[in-house]
Amino acid sequence: MNAKQAYSEKGRQALGRLLHIGAGNTGQAKKVADFLLAWHNSEENGGWDPVDLWSVDAAIADDILAVLHLIRASHCYPPELGFDPEVTAVWELWRSKTV
Numbered sequence: 001m002n003a004k005q006a007y008s009e010k011g012r013q014a015l016g017r018l019l020h021i022g023a024g025n026t027g028q029a030k031k032v033a034d035f036l037l038a039w040h041n042s043e044e045n046g047g048w049d050p051v052d053l054w055s056v057d058a059a060i061a062d063d064i065l066a067v068l069h070l071i072r073a074s075h076c077y078p079p080e081l082g083f084d085p086e087v088t089a090v091w092e093l094w095r096s097k098t099v
Contacts, residue, residue: 011070012081014063019078019086021060023093028056033094035064039071040078040087045095 022033031052038048053061070081078087 011066014066022090033090
């Protein structure tokens with residue numbers, strides 16, 4: 001496994017954890033959802049404030065950073081990585097009522 005594949009696998013695992021957290025109903029879940037939904041469609045869902053990294057546990061912040069590496073390397077959105085149902089569930093929880 002080369003370095004790019006290792007980053008990709010680490011990022012996909014981190015993304016799975018973040019999607020699980022973002023589907024929750026806590027302050028940290030909202031911060032994670034804001035990050036994920038900004039990546040999914042920032043024009044529709046709003047941007048993401050990197051200072052939110054200060055408001056989540058270190059492990060969650062590390063997962064966000066791993067996903068940022070994945071975004072950079074893959075040039076893909078969550079659905080293109082096979083996470084469409086999960087990101088849709090996060091959107092429905094955090095944004096569908098505000099649209």
